[in-house]
Ligand code: SF4
């Protein structure tokens with residue numbers, strides 16, 4: 001039998017008895033980042049394929065909320081900082097080894113892009129919109145000319161942003177649950193899926209909703225595959241990762257994860273979307289909201305569970 | 314630094330010395346003592362370890378710091394520059410030894426091997442205070458330093474080397 005005790009009584013707040021340094025701000029930030037990435041990716045994709053009028057909600061309407069989403073996300077990140085007055089140091093260096101650093105820079109690039117994209121479509125979405133000043137109109141015409149370039153940049157940076165939301169966690173080898181490279185693709189796919197859900201919510205066109213329901217079904221299937229893959233990887237790995245997997249296989253996160261994320265956030269909406277496609281009438285917002293809910297839950301549960309997983313010595 | 318687990322009696326003087334020397338806020342600590350008991354009575358084996366930041370050679374905390382506040386200072390000592398730290402907590406999450414904490418003032422803090430004392434030629438406060446003299450400090454690249462001599466003559470281990478951080482705190486066993 002072995003017993004390990006800290007006899008000098010270490011009880012550092014947020015560290016002991018297990019790490020608890022990141023609260024709701026970080027998972028919210030990651031969810032909003034993934035959501036923004038999903039919306040912008042499909043906006044760019046359908047625009048570049050010349051389908052902007054068939055997919056109006058995805059290309060023009062949904063991107064209207066992205067600047068707001070990103071600002072809230074950045075604000076959540078700011079709230080997480082404990083030394084707030086010094087936050088500007090984040091933008092004095094680029095440290096490619098640090099996901100926190102290049103992620104912050106990616107946001108610095110994609111946030112203005114999302115503003116430009118929203119500005120380019122605001123007149124079509126709100127016909128009464130008026131820029132009021134001539135110079136604002138000049139800027140708009142300037143960017144109109146380079147819309148293709150902006151769409152390409154958006155497509156590329158949205159993928160980077162989506163992957164980043166996962167890499168922020170997976171770069172930590174100190175937390176075995178996070179330390180899997182599957183998290184990057186998993187969070188990207190989940191972000192894209194929440195993006196399709198938003199497009200479905202905004203769309204009034206039956207054909208558009210159908211296309212997105214199809215895309216979403218595919219994304220959900222990939223997500224389920226990645227989740228199964230992740231657990232297979234853990235269980236075939238070292239003891240610390242087996243312990244990490246056991247948090248979800250009998251441990252405290254078993255019920256929340258399999259019920260809220262997998263059943264309610266993935267399988268249930270997938271079944272509803274499939275039923276809808278074979279002509280059952282189902283209010284579209286139900287699966288869409290479930291997908292968004294599942295996306296939030298996935299990040300919250302992984303953020304909290306990851307902080308419980310550790311290298312015991 | 315090397316810590317002799319056979320000489321340590323677990324008195325925790327090193328912890329108090331550090332808290333006093335470095336004005337560590339109440340309720341926090343930069344070093345701590347672990348007691349490991351193996352076996353069942355009456356065949357028990359005891360190991361006592363005074364632990365702190367391992368000043369890793371391949372430290373994830375330096376790697377993941379977005380501002381460069383966490384950095385390698387003189388002699389490979391890992392230090393946080395307080396007024397560059399934004400308190401994002403990435404380094405805290407990245408340390409497999411949980412050696413860091415968030416100071417109530419906002420920045421992240423941890424053991425510095427008492428760099429301010431070492432620069433003046435003094436020993437770190439924990440080393441100087443230990444009543445059993447169980448800690449050895451010095452430059453590992455210098456074969457004549459106390460720590461190099463101890464590591465030459467004794468068996469030692471590091472904690473969870475499999476975490477891949479190349480820890481530089483050695484425990485003599
Ligand atoms: S023990 Fe932790 S805080 Fe210290 S250098 Fe290693 S990783 Fe960084």
Ligand code: SF4
Pocket residue numbers: 377378379380381382383393397398399400401402403404405421
């Ligand atoms: S909390 Fe401070 S020292 Fe730690 S990673 Fe963030 S900026 Fe660097």
